Amino acid sequence: MDPKRELTSVDLAALVREFGTYEGSKVDKAYLYGDDLLRLKMxxxxxxxxxxxxxxxxxxxxxxxxxxxxxDAPGRPPQFAMMLRNRLSGADFAGVEQFEFDRILEFVFEREDGTTRIIAELFGQGNIAITDGEYEVIDCLETVRLKSRTVVPGSRYEFPDSRLNPLTVSREVFDHEMDDSDTDVVRTLATQLNFGGLYAEELCTRAGVEKAMDIEDAGEDEYDRLYEAIDRLAIDLRNGNFEPRLYLEGGDDDDGEEGEEDGTDTPTRVVDVTPFPLEERTELAAEPFETFTAALDDYFFRLELSDSSEETDPTDQTPDFEEQIAKHQRIIDQQEGAIEGFEQQAEAERERAELLYANYGLVDDILSTVQRARDDDTPWDEIAERFEEGKERGIEAAEAVVDVDGSEGIVTVEIDGEHVPLVATDGVEKNADRLYTEAKRIAEKKEGALAAIEDTREELAEIERRRDEWEADDGDDEGDEDDEGDEDEPKRDWLNESSVPIRTNEQWYERFRWFHTSDDFLVIGGRNADQNEELVKKYLERGDKVLHTQAHGGPVTVLKATDPSEASSSDIEIPDSSIEEAAQFAVSYSSVWKDGRYAGDVYVVESDQVSKTPESGEYLEKGGFAVRGDRTYLDDTPVGVAVGIQCEPYTRVIGGPPSAVENEAVTTIRVEPGRFAQADAGKRIYRRLRERFTDESFVRKIASPDRIQHFLPPGGSRIADD
Structure with missing residues (x-):
């Protein structure tokens, strides 16, 4: 039996009942994994x-x-997750509803500034749409443009066409739907009544009606029993009469004998999970759970383990270096995420402290008002009421107060959109010092995390060293038998590998736009004015070449003659092929692509022709530079970008001119100027790449739509062969 991978409409009806117990929970953070898994921390x-x-x-x-x-939390949250964090941080979970009897759940979150709905479509291709309180789509994982419905940012969310809800159907409608069928009973329940195959069979079994009975042979008695079975199912769902079960099968011993102790086989594989016991599953082993959501948690956890497990040769004693490496890399990703979080938290606390000093008079007025009232034994409730009255009269200090918590002696104020909690008994300076102290404490945690990550990196390097030694030993053993023919050994077929090992080694240049030319020269470009400035000031060295488009709005592109860690030299001759690829890179990531054009002019100069010192009377904007001397022009340089996945020596997304990228990646997709925004184009490329690999989980781990998006030019794009 194939394991269940999608929840049924009955499952969702049960979940809605259980999710009601979580109403009032507050959202802390949102995370997006790949383009199909959303996590809310509450x-x-x-x-x-x-x-x-x-x-x-x-x-x-x-x-x-x-x-x-x-x-594990992704290292860098994509735009979709950041949008959700902005809308949901601190919001209350107000409830969830199932759209009629369809496989659609609508999660509702309330905050003072408005309502946010997360609509999860658990059917077909699947989708998650984020809307406001009026169902206007803020963003969605997949844009839908069909004759029957549209789901795109900026439009009103449209539910699919209504279907019959069998849990609320009247007896007259039930009879009509059954009579209108031209097949057997079980298929009628599955399709006309929308129960699906499993629950259609279950209802027939509970009602004692033959599943294969032709609908024309079914009479009033069969209809009575079936309608009663449906009614009992509906009552159980409405009242939460659940007895969740997780079902397992398998476990036969290799020699065909039964288990030694009790004469039964030990089930090993999960195949189904339901909100109550099913007579259709009596032949399977079952495990009870207190709640359906706990059963689902365990079911999908075990299913993922089962999907990821591989058949291994018990005589193979090779250490699982790749698993150890992957584990340490996950730890590093977590530590890097924590460091980034510490930096943001510390900066936020410092900014709040500075806001207090920048609005000293306003904050002092609020604190003095509270302190005088407390000196007069005014109750906290009355203080809160006075601030409310002051808001109505338009008093600035009162309008800044958003909360008064008498139990903690805290008054929360809003300044420039930031909520700042104040200890009412302290003055402005003391409250600011408390925030600075907290920022310092968080910064110290960051230092500890930095030390920890260095330890983890050292451990990772040691594992990689031992792996390389082991592989070298294996190679020597094989070479003793036959040293010839190594050059004819076929390349590894990464696309058909059942499990692709992840090997990462992030380089200093990966925060810029970058690629390696066909001649293995590094090309880097700025993503913004700050990075353009940094490239010219910090990374431009003797022997390098600088390229830029004639069109305004292009990146500073540096074709490196040497690595920054190597001695620079003007004696290195860079081939014309590398210069041409760097020129294509420069024009593709400029406004030429954004304007929908397919070619543009690029000039090339030596590094010593570039200066950050303007001519007398001139001014250079941030990211700008002055060029002195002659320029070499490459007219009508065609745009061209390919995005692909590299599997050796490291696993990562790469992108840039097709002639360079296609030699380094195991598979690539070319793009050209088009109508899809970066985010949508990234999702389309991600899906194409995932389809090409047998190990889809590998693509999901290293090539999320967000990472792919970093290699796409600004403006609209489309896949070239679409």
């Missing part, structure tokens, strides 16, 4: 930390998970 007053997963890819599910089972 806090519940009674339960503490709550983790909600919504997946709309190969698996389609929505349930809470145990904190220890949540996937």
């Amino acid at each position: 806090r519940d007053f009674d339960r503490g930390r709550v983790e909600l997963l919504i997946e709309v890819g190969e698996r389609k599910r929505a349930h809470t998970v145990a904190p220890e089972r949540v996937p």
